[in-house]
Amino acid sequence: MKQVLVVDDSPVIRKVARRILEGLHFRTSEAADGKAALAECEKAMPDAILLDWNMPEMDGFEFLCALRKMPGGATPKVVFCTTENEVGHIARAMHAGADEYIMKPFDQNIVRSKFEEIGLV
Numbered sequence: 001m002k003q004v005l006v007v008d009d010s011p012v013i014r015k016v017a018r019r020i021l022e023g024l025h026f027r028t029s030e031a032a033d034g035k036a037a038l039a040e041c042e043k044a045m046p047d048a049i050l051l052d053w054n055m056p057e058m059d060g061f062e063f064l065c066a067l068r069k070m071p072g073g074a075t076p077k078v079v080f081c082t083t084e085n086e087v088g089h090i091a092r093a094m095h096a097g098a099d100e101y102i103m104k105p106f107d108q109n110i111v112r113s114k115f116e117e118i119g120l121v
Contacts, residue, residue: 002026002120003044004027006028006050007055008032009032009056017111034055034057034059036057038058041067048077049077049078051080052080060093064080067097081104082103102114
């Protein structure tokens with residue numbers, strides 16, 4: 001069973017994402033910001049990361065840049081989950097190493113579709 005780390009400062013978003021992902025037969029873990037997510041990745045690198053952009057402490061972009069520099073950090077598939085819809089914003093995330101992105105609010109069909117696109121479903 002593949003492991004997905006859900007990184008979002010909203011407990012509600014983490015709970016919704018966790019239910020969707022567990023319904024798709026993933027094991028899940030959570031982090032409330034980029035710093036906590038890096039600590040989780042140091043313990044055990046997940047197969048995928050559902051990553052919010054706007055968070056305190058360390059935002060999603062900073063986390064992604066740090067992740068990709070870690071040993072094994074090139075491996076996880078990263079799906080940005082954001083309210084930002086500017087093309088430049090999305091392009092910046094993809095250039096930094098994101099594999100896909102989804103817009104909030106999201107539902108099971110959207111998550112399934114994106115995870116299919118990156119080869120995890």
